[in-house]
Amino acid sequence: MSETSVMKRFLRYHEFYVLIVIIILAIIITSVNKQFFTLENFFDLLKSYSFLGILAVGVLIVLISGGIDISFTAMTSVAEYVMAIYIINLKGNILIAFLIAILVGLALGAFNATLIHFLRIPTIITTIATLNIYYGLLSFFSGGKWIYSLPNWFRDFSVIEVIKLVNKEGIRYGLSIVTIIWIFVLLLAFCILRYTTLGRSIYAMGGNRISAQRVGLNILRLQFFVYCFMGFLSGIAAVVHALLVMNVAPNAIVGKELDVIAAVVLGGANLAGGAGSLLGTILGVTLVALMSNGITLMRVSSLWYNVFIGLIIIVSVCMSAHQLKIKQSQRAVIDIE
Amino acid sequence: MAEEFLLMKNISKRFAGVQALDSVDFSINKGEIHCLVGENGSGKSTLIKIISGVEQPDDGSEIYIEGERIESFQSIDTIRKGVEVIYQDLSLFPNMTVVENIAISQIIERGSRLFNWSDVRHISQEAMARIKIRLPLDEKVGNLSVADQQLVAICRTLTSDVRLLIMDEPTSSLTRKEVESLFSVIKDLQKSGIATLFVSHKLNEVFQIAERVTVLRDGKKIGTFNREELDNEKLTMLMTGKKVEYSQFSAPPTRGDPLLEVRNLSKERNFKDISFKLYPGEILGITGLLGSGRTELALALFGMNNPDFGEIYINRKKVLINSVQDAIKLGIGYLPENRLVQGLVMEQSIGKNIVVTVLDRLRGTLNLIDKKQVENSSNKGVSDLEIRIPSIDSPVSTLSGGNQQRVVLAKWIATQPKILILDGPTIGIDVAAKRAIHEIIRELANSGIGIVIISDEVPEVVPNCSRILLMRKGRIIGEFKAEDTSEEELQNLVNAG
Numbered sequence: 046m047s048e049t050s051v052m053k054r055f056l057r058y059h060e061f062y063v064l065i066v067i068i069i070l071a072i073i074i075t076s077v078n079k080q081f082f083t084l085e086n087f088f089d090l091l092k093s094y095s096f097l098g099i100l101a102v103g104v105l106i107v108l109i110s111g112g113i114d115i116s117f118t119a120m121t122s123v124a125e126y127v128m129a130i131y132i133i134n135l136k137g138n139i140l141i142a143f144l145i146a147i148l149v150g151l152a153l154g155a156f157n158a159t160l161i162h163f164l165r166i167p168t169i170i171t172t173i174a175t176l177n178i179y180y181g182l183l184s185f186f187s188g189g190k191w192i193y194s195l196p197n198w199f200r201d202f203s204v205i206e207v208i209k210l211v212n213k214e215g216i217r218y219g220l221s222i223v224t225i226i227w228i229f230v231l232l233l234a235f236c237i238l239r240y241t242t243l244g245r246s247i248y249a250m251g252g253n254r255i256s257a258q259r260v261g262l263n264i265l266r267l268q269f270f271v272y273c274f275m276g277f278l279s280g281i282a283a284v285v286h287a288l289l290v291m292n293v294a295p296n297a298i299v300g301k302e303l304d305v306i307a308a309v310v311l312g313g314a315n316l317a318g319g320a321g322s323l324l325g326t327i328l329g330v331t332l333v334a335l336m337s338n339g340i341t342l343m344r345v346s347s348l349w350y351n352v353f354i355g356l357i358i359i360v361s362v363c364m365s366a367h368q369l370k371i372k373q374s375q376r377a378v379i380d381i382e
Numbered sequence: 383m384a385e386e387f388l389l390m391k392n393i394s395k396r397f398a399g400v401q402a403l404d405s406v407d408f409s410i411n412k413g414e415i416h417c418l419v420g421e422n423g424s425g426k427s428t429l430i431k432i433i434s435g436v437e438q439p440d441d442g443s444e445i446y447i448e449g450e451r452i453e454s455f456q457s458i459d460t461i462r463k464g465v466e467v468i469y470q471d472l473s474l475f476p477n478m479t480v481v482e483n484i485a486i487s488q489i490i491e492r493g494s495r496l497f498n499w500s501d502v503r504h505i506s507q508e509a510m511a512r513i514k515i516r517l518p519l520d521e522k523v524g525n526l527s528v529a530d531q532q533l534v535a536i537c538r539t540l541t542s543d544v545r546l547l548i549m550d551e552p553t554s555s556l557t558r559k560e561v562e563s564l565f566s567v568i569k570d571l572q573k574s575g576i577a578t579l580f581v582s583h584k585l586n587e588v589f590q591i592a593e594r595v596t597v598l599r600d601g602k603k604i605g606t607f608n609r610e611e612l613d614n615e616k617l618t619m620l621m622t623g624k625k626v627e628y629s630q631f632s633a634p635p636t637r638g639d640p641l642l643e644v645r646n647l648s649k650e651r652n653f654k655d656i657s658f659k660l661y662p663g664e665i666l667g668i669t670g671l672l673g674s675g676r677t678e679l680a681l682a683l684f685g686m687n688n689p690d691f692g693e694i695y696i697n698r699k700k701v702l703i704n705s706v707q708d709a710i711k712l713g714i715g716y717l718p719e720n721r722l723v724q725g726l727v728m729e730q731s732i733g734k735n736i737v738v739t740v741l742d743r744l745r746g747t748l749n750l751i752d753k754k755q756v757e758n759s760s761n762k763g764v765s766d767l768e769i770r771i772p773s774i775d776s777p778v779s780t781l782s783g784g785n786q787q788r789v790v791l792a793k794w795i796a797t798q799p800k801i802l803i804l805d806g807p808t809i810g811i812d813v814a815a816k817r818a819i820h821e822i823i824r825e826l827a828n829s830g831i832g833i834v835i836i837s838d839e840v841p842e843v844v845p846n847c848s849r850i851l852l853m854r855k856g857r858i859i860g861e862f863k864a865e866d867t868s869e870e871e872l873q874n875l876v877n878a879g
Binding site for chain 2 (some may be wrong): 239240241242243244245246248249251252253255256257259260261262315319320
């Protein structure tokens with residue numbers, strides 16, 4: 046393949062443009078603050094954004110299937126709270142913490158799936174409703190109380206580092222176990238989406254639901270999987286969140302839905318379903334992370350963060366729309382003699 | 383005698399009190415190309431659904447495949463017997479690649495949990511090889527032309543052991559050349575013993591491809607005929623049950639100033655050097671194949687496709703039409719090619735659809751929409767065009783194609799236009815309803831409106847227009863007086879492109 050055609054192939058991918066924006070942004074931030082372009086800062090970003098990254102994977106799959114889930118922050122909050130209460134009162138270990146959180150997440154996700162399938166209401170409305178139900182119940186039963194007294198073994202697990210390094214000033218840093226969990230989630234999702242019939246069927250369902258039924262796909266089963274998987278990842282994210290902040294607050298996560306959805310959409314996932322990639326989602330999360338981290342490092346007021354994210358979303362959507370327009374005008378070619 | 387693949391006896395189906403099919407006997411031979419024709423509501427689609435197992439026939443119906451009685455009529459059973467349907471929408475996944483689209487039903491049929499990409503490629507390459515075509519394997523299907531998408535759909539059916547391929551209106555959005563290559567694919571399939579049941583309303587295509595033709599009318603079978611026994615007129619008669627005759631439309635002789643004049647209108651990759659005049663009371667036909675630039679030109683006149691250069695005059699005054707609002711202000715109405723998507727709000731009521739273009743004129747006190755005026759206006763539209771409706775508040779989607787098209791016409795007539803551009807005014811409408819629409823168009827012309835009909839159906843254009851422009855590759859290549867032109871002659875010129 047010649048160089049120009051390789052270039053043209055790249056130009057067709059949304060991910061390519063996001064990558065360019067990320068590189069430009071990284072150059073700008075580095076020119077202002079050298080601290081940015083260090084492995085230490087990179088590892089730190091990977092750690093603190095693994096929570097958002099895990100949820101983004103779930104949202105990506107829901108979007109590909111042609112639906113949307115708003116309730117995942119509430120599912121995460123509920124799972125986190127239940128998990129915390131359990132490990133404080135009934136002891137346990139890190140595996141049990143994950144197990145409890147995942148079970149709670151799965152149960153809530155299954156409830157979403159059931160409502161969505163049998164009531165046939167648009168998913169956005171169903172999950173806005175369940176967001177309020179889950180969060181409302183949590184607020185009521187927890188009384189809004191924060192939990193600080195997480196067990197020591199939990200604290201010990203959170204500081205495990207897989208790669209250990211020392212920087213110029215002699216301060217130790219490393220790649221957090223939390224990042225490994227995110228990578229594990231990414232690999233799992235990659236295998237499902239790419240190498241299982243289930244994963245390809247989710248793309249098919251999102252691309253054209255009626256066709257999917259006609260080729261014999263079981264829509265009920267697919268939807269059940271998609272929303273339960275969102276619940277499953279909410280459970281994992283719940284533990285990761287507790288590991289990162291070392292306390293559990295019922296109101297800490299709800300309200301961040303749009304940040305996650307924005308990251309996924311920035312990565313090229315289509316709100317109408319059928320399109321989106323893990324690479325794009327990783328880049329979307331990276332972009333959001335850079336914006337927020339860069340603003341801090343450049344000592345710009347963090348209040349600007351939302352404005353920038355909004356602007357980037359507008360530019361990105363305009364670019365996609367522009368590409369679509371070019372594509373359509375190319376298709377209507379009439380070769381005039 | 384040829385061997386029967388499918389034999390259906392005494393097929394009946396009632397839906398909520400409507401007899402959709404009434405003791406129909408039907409058979410398809412092995413490797414035969416069979417056409418099924420009939421008007422909307424004649425039972426064509428019900429019959430297809432029964433063959434494919436989507437609908438269950440009533441008791442007393444018998445279906446045999448290769449002499450073996452089929453007891454349960456589930457989709458999966460008929461598919462296992464080798465019956466595949468390609469629906470009009472092709473049932474493809476635009477977001478997925480060619481190989482995935484071709485192989486997906488086979489992969490699901492096999493029930494494997496893992497998605498083996500090399501298997502998938504293999505399956506689809508094999509299918510493509512069977513009809514000797516090559517499509518870009520990793521291209522997203524949404525980026526392919528409609529014709530190529532159709533080939534993908536055909537390839538998908540070839541991944542299983544297909545014996546009977548049912549195609550529902552496969553040619554409706556293909557250019558002439560693409561139709562030719564589709565037909566050669568069908569004939570290729572025939573050589574390997576695959577029978578095709580072809581549902582179409584384009585009679586000239588039926589004559590070109592079919593070996594036998596079965597005609598349905600009002601749920602009853604009128605008969606199965608060999609192609610040689612039929613001609614256009616006879617087939618129309620069999621489908622409608624009445625003789626449909628056309629008189630030639632002729633424009634009033636007194637002309638005066640042109641209503642609309644277009645000079646050297648051009649747009650890159652759309653059309654070039656278009657010049658013509660339209661006089662009041664005239665029906666001007668613009669014909670040409672799909673992709674000749676006819677629709678692009680129509681959109682330009684309606685402000686939806688701004689030309690690069692050239693001039694438009696209305697009543698001798700130079701005008702700029704940059705938006706639909708401009709066009710409406712200048713008294714232009716446009717009936718789009720695709721009335722379902724562009725012409726109507728399907729779920730809204732008939733009344734609301736009719737008045738949507740004139741809401742500005744229906745304001746009462748406080749500038750709010752006056753309900754009484756809306757009612758009057760929509761009722762007038764319904765009675766003027768004799769639209770048969772259950773009630774003015776029923777959604778448009780409940781109407782037949784012919785009546786839907788009348789609603790679109792009523793909507794534009796309400797604006798009291800001086801110029802009406804009708805793009806494919808009778809696409810997908812029954813023969814009898816077509817005639818009624820043509821009558822309405824003629825009456826409108828007689829009342830002094832200048833009308834442009836854009837259509838690729840020569841039998842529609844010749845009798846209904848006074849002058850005809852022929853477009854090819856974005857240019858007007860000829861002008862014909864309808865009285866001096868035979869349909870055959872013009873059809874040959876159209877196809878020559």
